[in-house]
Amino acid sequence: MSNGGRRVKAAWGASKRRYPREAVREAWTQVVPGEVGPSLFLCFFTPDYSPDEVFSHLNFLLYEYPSWRLAGLSTAGIISPRGVWEQGLGLLRISGEGLVIVTSMAKLGRLAAFQAGKEAGEELLAEGIRPPGTIFVFYDGYAEGITPFLWGLYGVLGPDFTYVGGGGGEHSLGKGSVQLTEGGWTTGAAVVVGVGGLETVVLAGHGWRPKASPFFVTRAEGRTVTGINGFPAREAYLDLVKERGRSISEIGIAHPLGFPRLTGEFLLRDPLRELPGGAIEFVSEVPYNSAAFLMQAEDLAAVAERVVKKAFELSPEPSFGLIAYCLSHHWLASKSTEGMLSLWGEVPYLGFLSFGEIAAKGAVPFVQNKTVTVALGRE
Amino acid sequence: MAAQLSSMMLELLALYEITSWRFPHSEEEILLWFIDKTSRLFGVTGFSVEVKVPGSPAPQVWRWGKGGVEPQHRYSWRDAELELEVSFVHPQGFDERARRLLNVLGCQLGQNLRTFYWYRRLQYLTCHDCLTGLPNRAYFEAELERLKETFAYPVSFIVCDLDNLKEANDSRGHSFGDELLRAAARLIKESVRESDVVARVGGDEFVVVLPRTGRQAALKVARRIKKRLAAHNTQHPHLPLSISVGAGTASSPERLRQGLDEADRAMYRNKVRHKEAVKRNGSSDPTCGYILRRQPGGGVDRRADL
Structure with a gap:
């Protein structure tokens, strides 16, 4: 399950075994043969597995290799060449001589997230991460502050790195996710991995376009919107979508907001749930005093294929791939991921159903919603 | 998608965003507001903001994103109480429309900072004893x-x-x-x-x-x-x-x-x-x-x- 040939080598492994120890062992045996030099292990697992056990078994296996690094996230589902699993554990090993790999973990929060991002960036630089390189960011989708965290991180590292990653969360259970590194695991945090010497092409697409006229988010704080067009957010939003009788979390999946850029592209935000007092909580931070559109879906099933094809055009012989596939996109596209998965050939890849995605190359990283994000790595 | 929204509408919406402002609790809030507007609306990848308050010993400088790169656009704003120099970096440079709007954004930043510094001074004066400098x-x-x-x-x-x-x-x-x-x-x-x-x-x-x-x-x-x-x-x-x-x-x-x-x-x-x-x-x-x-x-x- 590895690509072999090139200097940056990668391999994937996945398991549906019920017990964490067995699942970790099975995935591990698929990824470890053929490793070279420093290695990064990305681990995604569904909430069925105890993070404590996943961590301790991985840590046990990694113990003999002090230069190997681990970063991981619990998510609603994992994506591998075997398909999309809503229960399972996956590992992606990225190895290569000359790669410099540094992991960092920071707690998120509304108040000090920008500073935490700066400190994470400074830690990476202090440990020797230099461009060109790739910065992986995996975070708790239910935690506040990922947007200022990314801005703090970017403020230190700059646009010469590629930023890729996503959030984990369990929409149906209404809970966040677990983040782990070789140092331990926690919740409500962001894991940042800097890989110096690894160049990555990253693309994200969402397939949504605006409908009707723009409106204004007149009051917002972090992920909470309290005013739309000067009225309480919930009532104003329900008037805009012209739908009643269902909860905001059900309606919101099909009616995200789109915030236009001057170029005409949109940054999407998914309504997550209703809060007391008529406010709405969104999946990621909402720009305050901003203009927005209600968005409608195009052919969502085709979006993922389009993104993967385009990414392969830009990077024809990748060493590995990483996918952050929006959980709600997965639901809305009737779970039709077969087409996208068939495009990968022998390239080892792993992905997860995400709760917010990050994709930026030569630009400022933003958390996006509703996207299919594909990263292709090579030396 | 981009074709569905006219250039004029995008400009007007951007103008709404950059001229709408709420009173900040901290300088960091102003900085985050500025990062959001510059990078999301204009695709700015780095900027530096130099603020001089007459009478203060050294200018305050915010540098964010790409440093050491020749900026593609500069904007200066000054009045009796504040001087501001802003420079913006963009990988492809800015067109005329973006430059015009960035000037509005820079002007807004100057006014916001001036109001915030007034507020902060007022807050200091109401809470401190001017003879000893201690809290009152x-x-x-x-x-x-x-x-x-x-x-x-x-x-x-x-x-x-x-x-x-x-x-x-x-x-x-x-x-x-x-x-x-x-x-x-x-x-x-x-x-x-x-x-x-x-x-x-x-x-x-x-x-x-x-x-x-x-x-x-x-x-x-x-x-x-x-x-x-x-x-x-x-x-x-x-x-x-x-x-x-x-x-x-x-x-x-x-x-x-x-x-x-x-x-x-x-x-x-x-x-x-x-x-x-x-x-x-x-x-x-x-x-x-x-x-x-x-x-x-x-x-x-x-x-x-x-």
Whole structure:
């Protein structure tokens, strides 16, 4: 399950075994043969597995290799060449001589997230991460502050790195996710991995376009919107979508907001749930005093294929791939991921159903919603 | 998708965003607002903002994103109270429309910063004593309210009273009295931790708030103040100080006022003892050794409380 040939080598492994120890062992045996030099292990697992056990078994296996690094996230589902699993554990090993790999973990929060991002960036630089390189960011989708965290991180590292990653969360259970590194695991945090010497092409697409006229988010704080067009957010939003009788979390999946850029592209935000007092909580931070559109879906099933094809055009012989596939996109596209998965050939890849995605190359990283994000790595 | 929205509509929507503003709680909030608007709307990958406030020693500089790259657009804004230089970096450069809107954004940033600095100055003035630079009574009362919500107990107080200030004012003039107050404030501030609050709560009265400090530690701090006082009087005989000091401790939010009253009573005991010692020994009081000797006049004699 590895690509072999090139200097940056990668391999994937996945398991549906019920017990964490067995699942970790099975995935591990698929990824470890053929490793070279420093290695990064990305681990995604569904909430069925105890993070404590996943961590301790991985840590046990990694113990003999002090230069190997681990970063991981619990998510609603994992994506591998075997398909999309809503229960399972996956590992992606990225190895290569000359790669410099540094992991960092920071707690998120509304108040000090920008500073935490700066400190994470400074830690990476202090440990020797230099461009060109790739910065992986995996975070708790239910935690506040990922947007200022990314801005703090970017403020230190700059646009010469590629930023890729996503959030984990369990929409149906209404809970966040677990983040782990070789140092331990926690919740409500962001894991940042800097890989110096690894160049990555990253693309994200969402397939949504605006409908009707723009409106204004007149009051917002972090992920909470309290005013739309000067009225309480919930009532104003329900008037805009012209739908009643269902909860905001059900309606919101099909009616995200789109915030236009001057170029005409949109940054999407998914309504997550209703809060007391008529406010709405969104999946990621909402720009305050901003203009927005209600968005409608195009052919969502085709979006993922389009993104993967385009990414392969830009990077024809990748060493590995990483996918952050929006959980709600997965639901809305009737779970039709077969087409996208068939495009990968022998390239080892792993992905997860995400709760917010990050994709930026030569630009400022933003958390996006509703996207299919594909990263292709090579030396 | 882009074709569905006209260029004019995008420009108007962007204009709404960059000219709509809410009052910030901090400079960081302004910085995050600026990052959001520049990077999301315009695709800016880096900027530097240099703010000069006339009278301040050095300009304040925010650098974010790409450093050391020749900026593609610069904007300057200035009025009597603030000078602003902003430069923006974009991988492909800016078109005319973006430059126009970035100028509006820069202008908005200048006005926002100026308003924020006004607010911050006003906030400082309402909460600080302009003579000593210490927090004033209003700040102290707010600090007491804040302490009720914290887990910083035990909280100790040290009440310090500058003796014979009235006599000093009457005999040597108010500027001398002001000098005494400034010296007392400096001395007390230098005797406590950076994080402790020293407030001037009355004309000649100071209170030190010591969070997470028990009775014994507070008495130690009071002794340290006395020690520094003695050293000061040796080193600065032309500016002699006499300060009465008392300590009190509150073990819980409900007992906060009692802790303060305890410190106040202890301070008065210290003052009375000090005056009696001066009388008994016939020695002169440092502050008014060479000024008119007078009994404190007017008001209720608080010694009766003791």
